[in-house]
Amino acid sequence: MSNTIKKIAVFTSGGDSPGMNAAIRSVVRACAFHQIECVGIYRGYEGMIEGDFKAMNARSVKGIINKGGTILKSARSKAFRTTEGRKKAHDALVKEGVDAFVVIGGDGSFTGAMIFSQEYGMPVMGIPGTIDNDIYGTTHTLGYDTALNTVVDAIDKIRDTASSHNRLFFVEVMGRDVGHIALNVGVGAGAEEILIPEEDLGLERLLESLRRSKQSGKSSSIVVVAEGDKIGKNVFQLKDYVEENMTEYEVRVSVLGHMQRGGSPSCFDRVLASRMGVKAVESLLSGENNCMVGLKNDLMTLTPLDQAVKGKSKINMELLRVSDIMTV
Numbered sequence: 167m168s169n170t171i172k173k174i175a176v177f178t179s180g181g182d183s184p185g186m187n188a189a190i191r192s193v194v195r196a197c198a199f200h201q202i203e204c205v206g207i208y209r210g211y212e213g214m215i216e217g218d219f220k221a222m223n224a225r226s227v228k229g230i231i232n233k234g235g236t237i238l239k240s241a242r243s244k245a246f247r248t249t250e251g252r253k254k255a256h257d258a259l260v261k262e263g264v265d266a267f268v269v270i271g272g273d274g275s276f277t278g279a280m281i282f283s284q285e286y287g288m289p290v291m292g293i294p295g296t297i298d299n300d301i302y303g304t305t306h307t308l309g310y311d312t313a314l315n316t317v318v319d320a321i322d323k324i325r326d327t328a329s330s331h332n333r334l335f336f337v338e339v340m341g342r343d344v345g346h347i348a349l350n351v352g353v354g355a356g357a358e359e360i361l362i363p364e365e366d367l368g369l370e371r372l373l374e375s376l377r378r379s380k381q382s383g384k385s386s387s388i389v390v391v392a393e394g395d396k397i398g399k400n401v402f403q404l405k406d407y408v409e410e411n412m413t414e415y416e417v418r419v420s421v422l423g424h425m426q427r428g429g430s431p432s433c434f435d436r437v438l439a440s441r442m443g444v445k446a447v448e449s450l451l452s453g454e455n456n457c458m459v460g461l462k463n464d465l466m467t468l469t470p471l472d473q474a475v476k477g478k479s480k481i482n483m484e485l486l487r488v489s490d491i492m493t494v
């Protein structure tokens with residue numbers, strides 16, 4: 167392992183996700199294990215620019231593995247997109263004696279890290295943290311598994327009231343660019359239709375599908391809609407459209423929103439976070455730079471940050487077919 171890195175900074179950036187605290191804990195403890203100093207940065211790149219740092223040791227991260235959110239807070243920084251902002255951030259890191267950093271976040275946060283590393287030659291390592299699972303180079307991002315469980319649980323509850331009243335529910339879930347959450351919870355919660363950004367079902371086919379479902383004897387239905395869906399209408403417009411065209415249905419909308427980003431991380435996310443933190447620190451210490459740690463075939467891997475940012479995370483098309491078969 168390298169002896170040039172003596173102090174590593176860690177921070178969370180962009181939208182938070184369950185498991186971020188477990189990842190902070192892992193980075194801090196891996197540093198302690200290798201006798202490297204560790205400093206936490208509050209509020210992502212904003213805090214880096216302002217020098218909002220806190221020395222962390224193994225005990226500073228006790229009792230957080232099971233906590234949602236992030237003890238280091240998170241932010242999206244406009245200032246870090248500017249040359250002046252990054253210069254201030256670099257000055258603050260140098261003043262603090264930081265030799266390398268680990269950023270826990272999504273593609274926007276990785277783009278910032280990459281540019282910064284190119285400009286200042288500081289080694290950086292990314293840990294993918296977002297519930298959307300929209301990052302290339304890992305089968306799972308931190309928080310995705312927890313969010314799936316949270317959403318399935320919510321839809322199960324919506325199903326209870328939907329079936330009591332013979333209603334059709336449109337349930338909007340997060341997923342700005344990809345439909346991982348919608349597709350998986352759609353199958354997991356037995357939705358009648360799943361609308362995702364990767365596939366434009368079309369309004370006519372949606373109506374056909376709902377008619378078939380009604381004719382097959384179903385009295386209530388759940389349609390899961392990813393927020394980035396391309397059908398051309400938002401969930402409220404979809405409700406109006408279906409009510410106009412299928413007067414037999416009483417329709418309701420439920421937008422799950424930010425509750426999907428909260429809550430205690432699942433065991434899977436805690437284990438993943440622990441593995442990713444160790445991999446990030448040990449990769450930096452062995453001279454790796456500008457990469458993101460990821461999970462592939464149950465192994466920890468490294469993907470260059472530019473590929474992680476540019477690459478497309480693909481949904482599992484087999485799941486769409488499984489969903490069609492299940493809704494026969």
Ligand code: F6P
Binds near residue numbers: 342
């Ligand atoms: O974390 C990603 C995400 O959950 C997206 O699905 C969603 O569009 C976005 O965050 C909303 O984030 P915010 O309200 O923090 O801007």
